[in-house]
Amino acid sequence: MTTAAPTAAPTAARAQQPKLGRTVIFRILRSDGPDKPQRWESFKVTINERGANVISCLQQIAANPVTTDGRRTTPVVWDSGCLEEVCGACTMVINGKVRQSCSCLMDEYCPNDGDTITLEPMTKFPVVRDLWVDRARVFHNLKRVKAWVPIDGTYYLGPGPKESPQQQDTRYVLSTCMSCGCCLEACPQFNLETDQQAWDSAFIGAHAISQARLFNMHDTGKSLEKLRLDELSGPGGVSECGNAQNCVKVCPKHIPLTESIAAVGRAVTVHNLKQFFTGR
């Protein structure tokens, strides 16, 4: 269960800054590849810099990968990109809770000498190696809902539709989704599926439902609304949401995912009724 409370609760102890030079223990769940056994390895890391985060500690470990019992091992493999929490790459399960590792600060998570922090790969996606998982399904599901505006091409055809600042504000927030997969990791209805053939009928997840709402709100984007709602009323669609509301709690961009699910749920109901009565 990835939504459990962190074992070492982050303390916002800013008044008293944690001491530099302290040693913290990284417990990392590792594996050499898909279908290879997982094992725990622990590393000692000295925190020498203000602003040290999980990434800077993993970099330290990579430069000298020796476990706490003195055994030399390979550097840990993990996925990362911008390190500013806008690309979504470095998502992992930290102390039992899914989040980006770049914004996970050691001063908050391990303020005391000897504190332990636990890193695990996400569980809803196949492991590639160590902490790196294959999230191709996240992007595949964006295709399922045709998450794009069907423009006529890139030749010059003038501006797009005008938009009120209120609508822009709503769309902007939805559009900050970085496909990190936190909402899927936390969702009881979204499960690991290694068979790609099964992806199209398995639960699509909060991020894709929210993207469908985003594009249905756009004047040109809504021309594909019917196709999106067809997909979302089918197998793996919005009705399979179990209303656990975990998604919205773990979203690092504070996207109102449950609002999106509700809005799309209503749209799907109307869509289905219309289809029932008109046959279209």
Next chain:
Amino acid sequence: MAGPAKSSRVIVVGGGLAGLAGTVRIAEAGIPVDLFSLVPVKRSHSVCAQGGINACNDVARQQGYSEYEHFDETIYGGDFLADQHPVLEMANWAPRIIDLLDRMGVPFNRTSEGFRDLRLFGGSLFKRTHFAGATTGQQLIYALDEQVRRYEAEGRVTKHEFWEFLWPVIDDASGRCVGIVAQDLRTMQIRAFRADAVVMATGGCGLVFGKSTMSVMCTGAAAARCFQAGVWYGNPEMIQVHPTAIPGADKTRLMSESARGEGGRVWVPRRKGDSRRPRDIPDEDRYYFLEERYPAYKNLVPRDIATREIFSVCVNEGLGVAGGRQVYLDLTHLPSSTHHKLEGILEIYKKFVGDDPQHEPMRIFPSVHYSMGGLYTTFTPGSYAPASPREKHKSGSASPIDNRIGQGMQPGAVNNAMTNVPGLYAFGEANFAYHGANRLGANALLSCIFDGLFCGQSVVSFVQGEAASAPSAGLPQGLFERFVQQEEAKARRLLDTTSAPQDDPATNPYVIHRELGDEMTDACTVVKTESRLQQAWKKVADLKDRYARVRLGDAASWTNQTFSYTRAVGDMLVLAEALTLASIQRKESRGAHYRSDFPDRNDDQFMKTSLCKWDASSRQVKLEFIPIDASLIRPKKRDYTGKDSSAVAGGAAEKRVAVGASA
């Protein structure tokens, strides 16, 4: 092994804004595209761009602004190093690019009436920057990512994500680039891919400096590999150090220029060692040094200038906050509606530093941010050809030409954005063109998308013309296999080092990279001198020597990140050599390249591109200076210190207040 191609294909390496825009344009023309990226393209470094994208617009136009003035600002801001015709074409295209992005659904901020809102940015007195909150790059790349996903769903684009570019395949007989060798970062399989043209859209090289505002994949390795394969590299010494970043343990994080564009002020306490909390320091005890030194542009002088001032205030004048290398970037006086528009970056500061910038001034310092230099490319000039270069445009005055396309560069000419290797193109930050010696804020997103859309058409022309007469599909398999074997041999050499002991820091790739970053940051950024550069030159040579004996800590034949990283360190050392050499040889100061021992610009000798070529036999960088196209605007000393903004800008300063009053 390359599969047989049924028809023409294009390879695009890199899935940031430039790569995605190029992919859309080329696929739209009916040519299948293979898109290669180290990361899922949606996670490319373009997501980090914050402030906005420049373009002349209806409001600014009615106040006297024009595409021509945007062009003039870019040339002048770049301190007269960029070839001028390509910049003119880019400025003329800019409004069309904004409209296209708008059609793609980018949530640009809006005025109360529903028009696109604008903000002020550096190097201009007009509001001409379009934006989506403070995460404009993220929003633009998402829009292009969505269009590419649509083409992918339709089978026109094939993505190869988590594949690393290793080498361009260049046909000895024709000299043409006919494909690439790449490696799957999961299976570690190395193979060749055929193509009738290859576009390198692989971004900048911030990691050469260790910590920068760039993402972890911005090593410059892909460009460095092209360079070692014979592609020329232009102006490597031109590295932009952004004035406002947050120092960090793993990287530095950008605090967008838009913070100042929306009214943020940079200051330090007037009195050295003033230990009061910032909010307790009254206005008269605050030194707003940019505003005092540049009364017209204030906090929005071009980046190289702001960076040197901040550096000088801290290092030479000892006025840094708490005696350190930091100054305040203050947004606390701004209304909450403005804070809302900057939410994306304020969140970053809150998350990574802990303080709330709405109530506490941010502490920032300059950091490496952008590579103006890159692979050297050519162009065919457009129709605008004045008898002699015009004097610098007077801000707000009538434009000498209209904004028709084709005046700067000839649309569809095959050599636009092409390197010296036929069929090999460079787009975006990997292309040295457009920004000269200093890039203006919010011109990067523009140059990336412009390359993709405008020069993408040139790729199409090349594939339909020259390449069609001898398609890559018809070339012998042996040509491709030879390059695969070359890369496999290099890989084996590195992997074989794992059998030796791993505990010597001198041959540890992570230690070598850290030392390189520290050295380059210290010697090759804000202030350069001959003696320090010579020292860096020796250090790089020493590191290259140590790298030749590097020891890998992981022998895995599956998802071996250490291997890929170590290979890139070798390529970063090559770029570092070019960067240092060009910094030594350019004995003048121009834009981001400031030599305290040669503080003046020297147009006679150095208004030239520093062109680097790799000498494969000696494995060394050779450098020459070649003339630029300065046929449109006559060079003039760059000076942003003017006191009277109305004299500089034809009264534009008052207009700042009136425009975009929706905030």
